[in-house]
Amino acid sequence: MRSDRAFRSSSEGVAVPSILAVESISKNYGSAPVLDGLKFEQRPGEFLSIVGPSGCGKSTLLRCIASLMQPNSGSVRHKGNTFAEPPSWLSIVFQDYSRALFPWLTVRQNVAFGLHHIGSRERDERVQAAVQAVNLTHAIDLYPWQLSGGMQQRCSLARSIVVRPELLLLDEPFASVDAQTRIDLQDLVIDLSRRMNLSTLLVTHDVEEAVYMSDRIVVLSTRPARVVEEITVDLPYPRDQLATKETPDFLRLRHQVYTLIRAQAKSNNN
Amino acid sequence: MSRSWGTSALLWQLCLIGMLLAAWQVSATLWPAPYLPKLQTVLASFLNFFHGNLLFSAVLPSLYRFAIGFGVAVLLGSFIGLTLGYLRGLNEWVRPILEYLRFLPTVAILPAALLLFGATDGMRIFVIAFGSIFPVILAAMDGARRVDQVLIDVARVNGLTIPQRIFRVILPAVLPAIFAGIRIALSIALVMMVISELIAANDGLGHFILRSQRLFQTANVYAGVLLLGAIGFVLTACMLAIEGRFLAWYKGWRGAADAI
Amino acid sequence: MRTIAIIKGMAGFLAAIAVWELVRATGTIDSRSLPGIGAILQSMISGLATSDGLMPSVLATLRTWSMGLVIASILGTVVGVALALSPLVETVTRPIVEFLRPVPSVALIPVALLVLGIGLPMQLFMIVFAAIWPVIFSAKAGVEGVDPRQLETGRVFGLSRLASIWRIVLPAALPNIATGIRTASAIALVLTITVEMLVGRPGIGSFLENVRLNGLVTEMWSAIVLTGIVGYLVNGLFLMLEKRLIPWSAEHHV
Numbered sequence: 001m002r003s004d005r006a007f008r009s010s011s012e013g014v015a016v017p018s019i020l021a022v023e024s025i026s027k028n029y030g031s032a033p034v035l036d037g038l039k040f041e042q043r044p045g046e047f048l049s050i051v052g053p054s055g056c057g058k059s060t061l062l063r064c065i066a067s068l069m070q071p072n073s074g075s076v077r078h079k080g081n082t083f084a085e086p087p088s089w090l091s092i093v094f095q096d097y098s099r100a101l102f103p104w105l106t107v108r109q110n111v112a113f114g115l116h117h118i119g120s121r122e123r124d125e126r127v128q129a130a131v132q133a134v135n136l137t138h139a140i141d142l143y144p145w146q147l148s149g150g151m152q153q154r155c156s157l158a159r160s161i162v163v164r165p166e167l168l169l170l171d172e173p174f175a176s177v178d179a180q181t182r183i184d185l186q187d188l189v190i191d192l193s194r195r196m197n198l199s200t201l202l203v204t205h206d207v208e209e210a211v212y213m214s215d216r217i218v219v220l221s222t223r224p225a226r227v228v229e230e231i232t233v234d235l236p237y238p239r240d241q242l243a244t245k246e247t248p249d250f251l252r253l254r255h256q257v258y259t260l261i262r263a264q265a266k267s268n269n270n
Numbered sequence: 271m272s273r274s275w276g277t278s279a280l281l282w283q284l285c286l287i288g289m290l291l292a293a294w295q296v297s298a299t300l301w302p303a304p305y306l307p308k309l310q311t312v313l314a315s316f317l318n319f320f321h322g323n324l325l326f327s328a329v330l331p332s333l334y335r336f337a338i339g340f341g342v343a344v345l346l347g348s349f350i351g352l353t354l355g356y357l358r359g360l361n362e363w364v365r366p367i368l369e370y371l372r373f374l375p376t377v378a379i380l381p382a383a384l385l386l387f388g389a390t391d392g393m394r395i396f397v398i399a400f401g402s403i404f405p406v407i408l409a410a411m412d413g414a415r416r417v418d419q420v421l422i423d424v425a426r427v428n429g430l431t432i433p434q435r436i437f438r439v440i441l442p443a444v445l446p447a448i449f450a451g452i453r454i455a456l457s458i459a460l461v462m463m464v465i466s467e468l469i470a471a472n473d474g475l476g477h478f479i480l481r482s483q484r485l486f487q488t489a490n491v492y493a494g495v496l497l498l499g500a501i502g503f504v505l506t507a508c509m510l511a512i513e514g515r516f517l518a519w520y521k522g523w524r525g526a527a528d529a530i
Numbered sequence: 531m532r533t534i535a536i537i538k539g540m541a542g543f544l545a546a547i548a549v550w551e552l553v554r555a556t557g558t559i560d561s562r563s564l565p566g567i568g569a570i571l572q573s574m575i576s577g578l579a580t581s582d583g584l585m586p587s588v589l590a591t592l593r594t595w596s597m598g599l600v601i602a603s604i605l606g607t608v609v610g611v612a613l614a615l616s617p618l619v620e621t622v623t624r625p626i627v628e629f630l631r632p633v634p635s636v637a638l639i640p641v642a643l644l645v646l647g648i649g650l651p652m653q654l655f656m657i658v659f660a661a662i663w664p665v666i667f668s669a670k671a672g673v674e675g676v677d678p679r680q681l682e683t684g685r686v687f688g689l690s691r692l693a694s695i696w697r698i699v700l701p702a703a704l705p706n707i708a709t710g711i712r713t714a715s716a717i718a719l720v721l722t723i724t725v726e727m728l729v730g731r732p733g734i735g736s737f738l739e740n741v742r743l744n745g746l747v748t749e750m751w752s753a754i755v756l757t758g759i760v761g762y763l764v765n766g767l768f769l770m771l772e773k774r775l776i777p778w779s780a781e782h783h784v
C-alpha cells in the first residue's frame with residue numbers, strides 16, 4: 001500500500017494535503033451555466049458524498065474532475081498540482097452502467113481493459129483478485145448482456161478498482177438496481193474503499209445512502225450548482241444497515257441533509 | 271418445432287423441387303423449344319465450367335475482378351467511413367455528396383468508365399468498387415458516429431492513446447454497422463461484376479452468358495446463371511459465417527435489448 | 531439550423547466540383563474526356579428543355595421504372611405477408627427462395643431475352659425480379675414482428691381473420707414495407723437503366739449508350755449527373771412519403 005496515504009480524515013489540526021481540491025470551477029454548456037464557482041476539498045482516504053437535485057450538474061462536475069472536460073474557469077488540483085488528461089491515479093464508475101461496459105468483451109476482458117500496459121501474468125492475477133473482490137468469479141466468462149443489473153455494476157466497479165486508483169469517482173452507481181442489490185452494493189463499496197484505503201467521491205441523490213456511506217457530505221444547489229453546505233458525518237465504523245441507521249446521530253444527519261435538499265427544491269419552484 | 275415436422279418439411283420441400291424439375295423436363299421433351307433445354311444438357315454445360323477453357327475464360331476472370339473491386343470497397347470504404355464518422359463535425363459537410371453518389375445508379379457511370387479506362391480489367395474493377403463502396407462508407411460513418419460517448423470516456427480514463435481507442439473501442443463498436451454495409455455492398459458488387467461484363471468484356475461469366483444467348487446455346491445460358499447463383503450463395507454464406515464469428519456478442523446483446 | 535446544414539452540404543458538393551476542375555486543370559486525365567462542370571450543367575439544362583434528347587429519355591425511364599416498382603411492391607407485399615402468415619408455405623418454398631435470391635439479377639437478362647424477347651414485358655420482368663426481394667423480406671419481417679397482443683385485442687373486438695390482416699397486420703407492418711419499397715426503388719432504377727442500355731429500349735440507358743458511341747462526351751456526363759439527381763430525388767421522395775404517410779414509423783423517431 002502507498003505510504004503517503006497512511007493518515008485518516010480524522011487527523012484534524014495537522015495540515016493534510018488534499019487528494020483533491022476543486023477550486024471555484026464554473027462550467028457552461030453554450031450560454032447555460034451548469035456549475036457556478038464550485039469549491040470543496042477531499043482529504044486522503046476520505047469518503048465524500050455529493051448530493052444535489054437531479055439535473056443540477058453532478059455528472060458534469062465529475063467529468064470536470066476526471067479531466068474528461070475542462071471547466072470554463074477555476075481548476076482542479078491533485079496534491080497541489082493541476083492536470084490536463086484523465087490521470088492514472090483516478091478511476092470512475094459511470095452513471096449508466098449498462099452502456100459503460102464493452103458489449104463485445106467478457107467480464108474478464110472488461111475488467112482487464114485498463115491494464116493494457118501490464119504483463120499478462122500479473123494482469124490475470126489482478127483481474128482474478130478484483131473479480132473476486134466484487135463476488136463475480138462465477139460469471140467471469142460471461143458477456144455483459146448475460147448479467148443482471150447489479151452484476152453489471154459490480155463488473156464496472158471491478159474494472160475501476162483493478163487499476164489501483166487513489167481516488168475513485170462513483171456517479172450514482174446504485175441508481176437503477178433493486179433495493180436489496182443496492183444495500184449489498186453499498187456495503188461492498190464501503191468495505192472495498194476501506195480495505196484499499198481509497199479516497200472515494202460518491203455522487204448520489206439518495207440522502208440516506210449519502211449519510212450511511214460517507215465521512216462528509218457536500219450538498220449542491222439546483223442548477224447552476226453551487227455548494228450549499230458541507231456536513232461532517234462522524235458515525236463510527238463498521239457501519240451496519242440496521243444498527244447504524246437506527247442511531248440518533250444517523251437520524252439527525254439524515255434530517256439535516258434532507259431539510260437542505262428540500263429547501264433547494266422549494267427555492268427552485270418559486 | 272418437432273422432429274417429425276422437420277422431416278416432413280424436408281419431404282415437402284423435396285417434393286416441390288422434384289415436381290418443378292419434372293415439369294421442366296417433361297415440357298422440354300414434349301414441346302422442344304430453344305429456350306427450354308433438357309436438364310441433362312444444362313447439367314453438362316454446368317460441369318464444363320470446372321475444367322478446361324471455361325474455367326480460365328469465364329469463371330476466374332469474373333472472380334478475380336470481383337475480389338479486387340469488392341475488397342477495395344470494403345477496406346477503403348471502412349477506412350474512409352470510420353475517419354469521417356470519427357470527425358463528427360464533418361458529417362453535415364460530406365453526407366449530401368456521399369448520398370448523391372450512393373443513390374446514383376451505378377450502371378450510369380459505365381459509359382464514363384469506358385471512356386476513361388477503355389474496355390479493360392481496370393475499368394471493370396473500378397465499376398465494381400465504385401458501386402459497392404458508398405454503402406460501406408455510409409454504414410461505417412453512421413456506426414462511428416453512434417459509438418457511445420461513455421465507452422470513449424472509459425477508454426480515456428484508462429489512458430488509451432488515440433490509436434488504441436480506435437482499435438480497441440471504436441472498431442469493435444462499429445463492426446456490426448460495417449457488416450451491415452458490407453452485406454449490401456456484396457450484392458451490388460456481384461451485380462456490377464455481371465453488368466460490366468455484359469456491356470463491355472471479352473471474358474467473364476457475364477460475357478459468356480450473353481454470347482451464349484446470342485448463339486442460342488441456351489443450356490449454356492442457364493448453366494451460367496446457375497453458376498452465378500451458386501457464387502452468390504457461397505459468398506453470402508461465407509460472409510454470414512465470418513459475421514457470426516466476429517459478432518457473436520452482438521447477437522446476444524441485441525437479443526437481450528429486444529427482450530426488454 | 532436547417533439552413534446551415536444545407537449550406538454545409540452545398541459546400542461539400544462545391545468541394546467535389548473543385549476537385550473535378552483541379553483534375554482537369556492539372557491534366558491528370560485527358561480534358562476531352564472530362565468537360566468542365568459549367569459545360570456539363572449547360573448541356574443538361576438545354577437537354578432538359580428540348581423535346582428530343584434527355585428529357586424524353588428521363589420520362590421514359592421513370593415511366594417504366596414506376597410500372598415495375600408498383601408491380602414489385604404489390605406482389606412483394608402479398609408474397610411476404612403470405613410467407614409470414616403461413617409457416618407451411620414458407621417452409622416448403624424456402625429452398626426455392628434461397629436458390630433464387632443470391633442470383634445477381636442482371637444475369638437473368640439473357641434468359642429473359644430468350645423467353646420474353648426485347649419488349650416491355652421483358653424489361654418489367656427484370657425490374658420486378660430484382661426489386662421484389664427487399665419488399666418480400668421486409669413485409670415478412672414486418673408481419674412477423676406484429677405484437678401478438680395487438681392481434682388478441684383484435685380478437686376481443688371480434689375482427690374476422692381477413693379484417694385483422696387488413697386493420698392490424700398491414701398497418702403494423704407498413705413501416706417495414708415502406709423501407710423495403712424504398713430499397714426496391716433504387717434497385718428498380720438500376721435495372722431499368724441496365725436493360726435500356728443493353729437492348730436499346732428507350733430511356734436514360736439507351737441515351738447514354740448512344741452518346742457514348744457517338745463520342746458526345748459532354749452530353750454523356752450531363753446524363754450521368756442527371757441520373758444521379760434522379761436517384762437522389764427518388765430516395766428523398768420515398769423518405770418524405772414515409773414520414774408523411776406513416777407517422778407511426780419508429781424509424782423517424784430515432
Ligand SMILES: Nc1ncnc2c1ncn2[C@@H]1O[C@H](COP(=O)(O)OP(=O)(O)OP(=O)(O)O)[C@@H](O)[C@H]1O
Binds near residue numbers: 057058
Ligand atoms: N453536452 C451537453 N450539452 C448541453 N447541456 C447538457 C449537456 N450535458 C448535460 N447537459 C445539461 O446540463 C445539466 C446538468 O447535467 P448533468 O448530467 O451534469 O446533471 P446531473 O446532476 O448529473 O443529473 P442526473 O441527476 O440526472 O444524473 C442538465 O440540465 C443537462 O440537461
Ligand SMILES: [Mg+2]
Binds near residue numbers: 058059060095171
Ligand atoms: Mg448525472
